[in-house]
Amino acid sequence: MPDVNIMRIDPVTRRVTWGWNLLPARNTGIELLVQLVAKTILTTAGQDYLRPEYGGSILSLTGRSLNSNDIPRLNADIAYIVRKSEEQIMREQIDKPVSASERLKKITLLGIDISLVTGVIRIDILVENESGEADRFNFEASVRN
Numbered sequence: 001m002p003d004v005n006i007m008r009i010d011p012v013t014r015r016v017t018w019g020w021n022l023l024p025a026r027n028t029g030i031e032l033l034v035q036l037v038a039k040t041i042l043t044t045a046g047q048d049y050l051r052p053e054y055g056g057s058i059l060s061l062t063g064r065s066l067n068s069n070d071i072p073r074l075n076a077d078i079a080y081i082v083r084k085s086e087e088q089i090m091r092e093q094i095d096k097p098v099s100a101s102e103r104l105k106k107i108t109l110l111g112i113d114i115s116l117v118t119g120v121i122r123i124d125i126l127v128e129n130e131s132g133e134a135d136r137f138n139f140e141a142s143v144r145n
Contacts, residue, residue: 007038009137016042016139029101030133037107037127038137040085056085058123059141066119066143075112078123082109100130110136119143 008017009031016038027035043055058081061074086107093103110124124138 007035009034009038014135014137016137029099030127030129030131030135033102033104033129034127034135034137036089037085037104037125038139040089041081041125042139054088056081056088061121062141062143066114066116068116071114074114074121078112078121079109082107082125101133103130104128105130 009015010017040054041056041058043057044059045055045057046052048054058078061077066074086104089104089107104127106128108126108128110126111122112124113122115121119142120140121143122138122140124136126134126136128134
């Protein structure tokens, strides 16, 4: 099922950015799935009154103070959010007629880079569909240091 871009994923850097593309594009296949995964991870639970539990809530981590003692907890929180988002998407797709190219097989957290100097967290994610295709994306968030 095609969708209109609501977030832009740069074709070279694979970085998620906000706003409409100058020329809206219809996404299908792995691109639509990558967009769904990014949206799910970034959605804060409780914002959708029809599905209050939906969302990874990763944005709730921004704005926190950051020091070296926080890194293990932050890594664990991010890994949990990615896993929770994967489970939510798979649960929603289970009884729906979704093509193999748009059906989630697996989300892999490729890396978390936390800079105590800049207060920036970079997260790299790989998305795999049931057709055997894979694509990645990344995003950055700032925390206080």
